[in-house]
Amino acid sequence: LGIQNVWIIDPPAANATVAKTAETGEVALKRSTGQVVKDASPEEIEQRKAHHLFAQRAAEWLTVREFQTTTECISELRRTNHTIWATDLSQQAICLTREVLLPEPLLPDKLAIVFGTEAVGCTHEMLTEADERVYLPLHGFADSLNLSVATALVVQQLFHLDPTLLGAMTEEERTNLRQQWFSKLATQRLLSSKDKKHQKRLNTHLVMCEKILEQKASGKHLQPEQLAKIQDYDKYKKEAQDLEAFLEQKAQKAVQELVKNPPAPLSDMRRADEHRACYVGKKTKSRQGDKWDNMPATTGYNTTTHSQSNSSADYFRELAGIESRNEHGKMASSKSSSTAN
Numbered sequence: 001l002g003i004q005n006v007w008i009i010d011p012p013a014a015n016a017t018v019a020k021t022a023e024t025g026e027v028a029l030k031r032s033t034g035q036v037v038k039d040a041s042p043e044e045i046e047q048r049k050a051h052h053l054f055a056q057r058a059a060e061w062l063t064v065r066e067f068q069t070t071t072e073c074i075s076e077l078r079r080t081n082h083t084i085w086a087t088d089l090s091q092q093a094i095c096l097t098r099e100v101l102l103p104e105p106l107l108p109d110k111l112a113i114v115f116g117t118e119a120v121g122c123t124h125e126m127l128t129e130a131d132e133r134v135y136l137p138l139h140g141f142a143d144s145l146n147l148s149v150a151t152a153l154v155v156q157q158l159f160h161l162d163p164t165l166l167g168a169m170t171e172e173e174r175t176n177l178r179q180q181w182f183s184k185l186a187t188q189r190l191l192s193s194k195d196k197k198h199q200k201r202l203n204t205h206l207v208m209c210e211k212i213l214e215q216k217a218s219g220k221h222l223q224p225e226q227l228a229k230i231q232d233y234d235k236y237k238k239e240a241q242d243l244e245a246f247l248e249q250k251a252q253k254a255v256q257e258l259v260k261n262p263p264a265p266l267s268d269m270r271r272a273d274e275h276r277a278c279y280v281g282k283k284t285k286s287r288q289g290d291k292w293d294n295m296p297a298t299t300g301y302n303t304t305t306h307s308q309s310n311s312s313a314d315y316f317r318e319l320a321g322i323e324s325r326n327e328h329g330k331m332a333s334s335k336s337s338s339t340a341n
Contacts, residue, residue, distance in 0.1 A: 009066075088134070106162055179259050186319070202236060206237060253319070257319075
């Protein structure tokens, strides 16, 4: 949506972590002290799981900061000279329209737009501390929106009110983001399908070994097959670390010039029919039958017949200096003896 910095205030039970109890093996909410939160509801446990999952996925392309309390978040916003606008439907809220926000400038220089929970909205503390309470103009019979829709529409409204917000960041911030994003894109494309499968198996094995090692540390009796699995843990861990280091080194090399001289940003989000895809499972697609025939997203154009060398994977491998693969499927560089399974 054009927003880079997202700050999250932990839900009330967020100072607790989802874990299995040693006594029963059941999933429960545990505080940092190890104490089980006895009155935690199933909804709170699922909320904490979802909160962690959201933060992990969001952090891939966003700059996410997390605060344990509303007080901490407000204090940091004041320190960084942000103006706080809290979304609200009370009589004190003003409408997010040009006519109401006049005179110019319509928006503060540094604005933090706050969204509360879907059930009860922003906390009393946040509403009290906010410099302004705002709401989105709605038409029709609906007087409120769910949180994700409200967030998207409010953010879009802010960009309509002040188009200069698009890409508004310092050149240093922009360079740092390019370094992070370009390296991540390159890393994802340096491995072949075979390499990626091996990496996935390797990581899965390490996770299993770590769980067994935790059981061993707690004094639990291990089965012979479990002992056999952790025997080579150090070897597999080193292999994973070497592969990660190899990819990071090659990715940094691949994007060095791109960071200095980046390609022009996409300004047209429309896609050619050949590049549209149907993001559903095979069973769902087959059930639709004739209904989805001849639609661009389901046609399945072959876009690689003219030249396999046009792929982004080959592009980044060439920039990284990865020129060939040996007979064992290992990646090889003409200028380095480093290899990775």
